[in-house]
Amino acid sequence: MPPNDATSPLWRSTAILRIVTFVFAVVVVFVHQGGYVRPWLAWTILGVMFVWSLFTVPAYLRPWGRRGWVVWSDLGVTAVLMGASAWVLSPQQIVDIVPLVPTVWACVPAVAAAVLGGQIAGISAGLVVAVTNGLTRNVLNTDVMRDAVLLVGAGFVVGLASVTARRSQERMAQALRAEAATAERERLARSIHDSVLQILARVRKRGAELGGEAAELARLAGEQEVALRSLVAAAPPESAADGTADLRPRLQVMATASVQVAVPGTAVQLPETTVTELTSLVGEALLNVARHAGPDAHAWVLVEDLGDQVVISVRDDGQGIPSGRLDQAVSAGRMGVARSIRGRVSELGGTITLDTAPGEGTEWEIRIPRPKARQRKGGGR
Structure with missing residues (x-):
């Protein structure tokens, strides 16, 4: 002791x-x-x-x-x-x-x-x-x-x-750790801003001016600049003493020039294993957007804390999924969406719905129940 x-x-x-x-x-x-x-x-x-x-x-x-x-x-x-x-x-x-x-x-x-x-x-x-x-x-x-x-x-x-x-x-110690992590993150942010971010911004600007292959490098530099800024701005992904973690910072780092992430202003505490699974699921959904939605597609990730459950929506403005395409993929032995997304959501005790149509984009809505012992009074969007 x-x-x-x-x-x-x-x-x-x-x-x-x-x-x-x-x-x-x-x-x-x-x-x-x-x-x-x-x-x-x-x-x-x-x-x-x-x-x-x-x-x-x-x-x-x-x-x-x-x-x-x-x-x-x-x-x-x-x-x-x-x-x-x-x-x-x-x-x-x-x-x-x-x-x-x-x-x-x-x-x-x-x-x-x-x-x-x-x-x-x-x-x-x-x-x-x-x-x-x-x-x-x-x-x-x-x-x-x-x-x-x-x-x-x-x-x-x-x-x-x-x-x-x-x-x-324990709560005081956790608050002090979070404060120390925030201070360190701010120190790193100042250092990154004075070096890496400025270089990426210069590459993006100069590449856009030159055009051609340099424009492609400028686009990539711009995406990395946005991702790095999001990483610096995100709260530290620290686990609490009770085995829970805040879902927000794990998803905020996924923001890029073509992906926007919106999270509540307060912590979304869930069991650490659930947070890890949801982070992986959202990452896989965004990877599908990059592969299948089209080169100019944009995606939006929205997190809602309803108290007794957490809702995550992943939406894009791409070309959508034709009717019957997923069933055809299953028949052909390609079980990616069915196993990696739907199956894992089911293991978490949640539900997932798909809203899509050709030319109208795709939206996945994941609903995960919060364990009763951790439910907060009220909740809200």
């Missing part, structure tokens, strides 16, 4: 709680020792608590001690000391609900478990302490149930705070 872990303040509070509760336990023993059956055992238990506190307090204050074996050992030692109180308290003290020797010192393991493992761990440790308390007293009454509710509630609340702190730290 790193020294700058977001839960460090919670661990420090746990260590302080152990000290405060130990002092309280000493006072309780001093007040009730006259009624104990074995006062010497009560002080012995306090001695063990003191030694164990000397170990756990520094442990919870240092990264090396914030481990499962320390926390669960703490829970085990606490349960044993609570059980030993059955040989200390008199029968009348049991009836009068006199505190066990560890008293509130016993709540610390539940708090530590919650800081370490979240709500479930905190609740589990709280239940262990509560059950041990009930078994030691051999009674189930309002006071025992009250202590159980407090222990379980403390474990839940502290566990929730622990999980929230860790998530906030």
Whole structure:
């Protein structure tokens, strides 16, 4: 666990709680020792608590001690000391609900478990302490149930705070990485603008002036200039900590002089594997445009985030696909479109539709459902 872990303040509070509760336990023993059956055992238990506190307090204050074996050992030692109180308290003290020797010192393991493992761990440790308390007293009454509710509630609340702190730290780290990536991209953009882009722009301009074969070089230089500018302007394709990625930058880099890409202003988060597949699918659709739509065809890629699903449209103004051409290709054994596009969309759980006609261009519309756990409230175009 790193020294700058977001839960460090919670661990420090746990260590302080152990000290405060130990002092309280000493006072309780001093007040009730006259009624104990074995006062010497009560002080012995306090001695063990003191030694164990000397170990756990520094442990919870240092990264090396914030481990499962320390926390669960703490829970085990606490349960044993609570059980030993059955040989200390008199029968009348049991009836009068006199505190066990560890008293509130016993709540610390539940708090530590919650800081370490979240709500479930905190609740589990709280239940262990509560059950041990009930078994030691051999009674189930309002006071025992009250202590159980407090222990379980403390474990839940502290566990929730622990999980929230860790998530906030992860999001902050991700934001810092994105900021650093943006700053680096801007630095590279300035460098590229001062060198490569200026050369490509000069080649494009001069080639257009010369004409002939130079004009073809000018056209290619212009396409590469547009692609490079799009690459520089695109957001960094970084994966999030939850295994998702933003689809937008993966598609923005496909923009060229003949391909326009329009994406939402906010991130389109999808599972990393889905983003990779969709990027490949759009690339293949654009490759088909370059091969079959005609030399002067233009293409448009539109991404829409509808909340529960993401829609990608790839449209061109080329010559279109004649009716029956795809069926003929399948019959001839050419399964490119059917397998590489339709089949892969089906594997993602999505649907794909084709709208085309001779002389009217082609439009593929891909709809991919977003996993319910990742759906955003609202959504929109």
